[in-house]
Amino acid sequence: MTVPSVTYSFLVGTYTDEANQGINQLDFTPSENKLEVQTIFPGIQNPSFVLATAAGDKVFSLEEIDHVQGGNIVSLSRSSQNDSLTKLSQVPSFGDHPCYLALSPDEAFLTVANYSGGSLSAYQIGGNGELAHIQTIQHEGSSVNKSRQNAPHVHSTVFSPDGKFLLAADLGTDQIYVYGFDATAKEPLSLNNTFKAQPGDGPRHLVFSSDGSEIFAVEELTAVLEIFDFKEGKLTPKQRISLIADDYEGEVGAAEVRISPDGKNIYASNRGDANSLSVFSKKDDGSYSLIQQTSCGGIMPRNFNLTADGKYLLSANQASNDIVVFERDVETGKLTQTSWKVKVNKPVYLFRLNS
Numbered sequence: 001m002t003v004p005s006v007t008y009s010f011l012v013g014t015y016t017d018e019a020n021q022g023i024n025q026l027d028f029t030p031s032e033n034k035l036e037v038q039t040i041f042p043g044i045q046n047p048s049f050v051l052a053t054a055a056g057d058k059v060f061s062l063e064e065i066d067h068v069q070g071g072n073i074v075s076l077s078r079s080s081q082n083d084s085l086t087k088l089s090q091v092p093s094f095g096d097h098p099c100y101l102a103l104s105p106d107e108a109f110l111t112v113a114n115y116s117g118g119s120l121s122a123y124q125i126g127g128n129g130e131l132a133h134i135q136t137i138q139h140e141g142s143s144v145n146k147s148r149q150n151a152p153h154v155h156s157t158v159f160s161p162d163g164k165f166l167l168a169a170d171l172g173t174d175q176i177y178v179y180g181f182d183a184t185a186k187e188p189l190s191l192n193n194t195f196k197a198q199p200g201d202g203p204r205h206l207v208f209s210s211d212g213s214e215i216f217a218v219e220e221l222t223a224v225l226e227i228f229d230f231k232e233g234k235l236t237p238k239q240r241i242s243l244i245a246d247d248y249e250g251e252v253g254a255a256e257v258r259i260s261p262d263g264k265n266i267y268a269s270n271r272g273d274a275n276s277l278s279v280f281s282k283k284d285d286g287s288y289s290l291i292q293q294t295s296c297g298g299i300m301p302r303n304f305n306l307t308a309d310g311k312y313l314l315s316a317n318q319a320s321n322d323i324v325v326f327e328r329d330v331e332t333g334k335l336t337q338t339s340w341k342v343k344v345n346k347p348v349y350l351f352r353l354n355s
Contacts, residue, residue, distance in 0.1 A: 005031045008307045013050040013349030035340045041085040062098040070096035075129045089130040095119040100156040105163040118152030135187040141173040144199040155204045161212040169203035195235040223252035243270045243278045261310040265333030269301040297324030305350040316347035
């Protein structure tokens with residue numbers, strides 16, 4: 001009996017230094033010992049976050065650049081036959097240093113977090129993939145870390161699975177903002193409530209459980225995984241777990257959080273001097289425990305992702321310019337670094353393609 005050959009594909013967001021760099025695609029075929037990356041859309045500046053529709057026929061990227069309006073959002077059509085991208089539209093991000101994109105569950109709207117601008121913008125997606133700006137919300141405030149929190153810094157915008165809410169993690173104000181989302185309104189976002197993190201936490205990224213009842217957030221500045229119940233638009237904190245050992249000394253910088261496809265494990269990356277991946281396991285009582293800390297296999301693991309079957313985790317290491325593959329034990333969730341590694345210029349985001 002022959003085992004079917006499986007190829008895992010990811011879009012790779014990067015920082016660019018040359019005109020021939022841009023959006024990449026990674027293809028990983030373990031049975032053939034292949035791990036390859038190609039640039040599929042050069043000439044775009046710092047496409048540090050990129051995602052696609054479920055069908056894979058439309059791709060959305062940002063350009064994290066400095067000019068009058070701070071950055072751009074770009075929509076593209078994608079051919080799965082030859083993996084090529086064609087630009088459909090380009091609009092301003094209406095804030096400095098856009099850093100995060102989110103598609104509404106019905107794929108009719110796109111939101112962007114503007115880090116330096118301290119704002120978030122919403123766009124309607126037309127039938128041909130063109131983007132129309134419909135709303136920008138400016139945050140105000142600061143927090144205790146004067147070097148990192150002197151102003152609002154919106155670091156992510158994440159839709160709830162039912163599409164009723166959009167959560168915005170603001171590193172600068174130490175808050176997670178919960179916006180109601182009404183697709184029929186001229187301006188669909190309206191503030192519902194805010195959750196105040198511990199002073200100096202710096203909320204960065206968050207992810208929902210598949211049923212929308214739990215939220216897992218990483219606090220960048222304190223390197224903490226925080227777990228919340230989410231009900232009727234309200235966050236209720238229930239657990240905080242450090243990504244680092246009690247005796248750890250050095251810089252930290254929690255970056256990404258992901259849930260395994262089977263829902264059993266939570267993964268988080270930590271930059272700074274740690275350069276590690278942390279693995280958490282769900283216990284019988286519903287709480288989580290740290291079961292492993294392992295090297296990311298490089299330097300500055302800003303992002304990582306898992307294959308759809310949960311067999312592998314790929315770590316995008318920005319400062320060492322590589323993507324490293326880990327094998328995942330599907331029973332325990334623990335990671336083992338493999339020999340598979342590929343060079344990429346400043347990889348900072350991995351988006352798993354379904355097709």
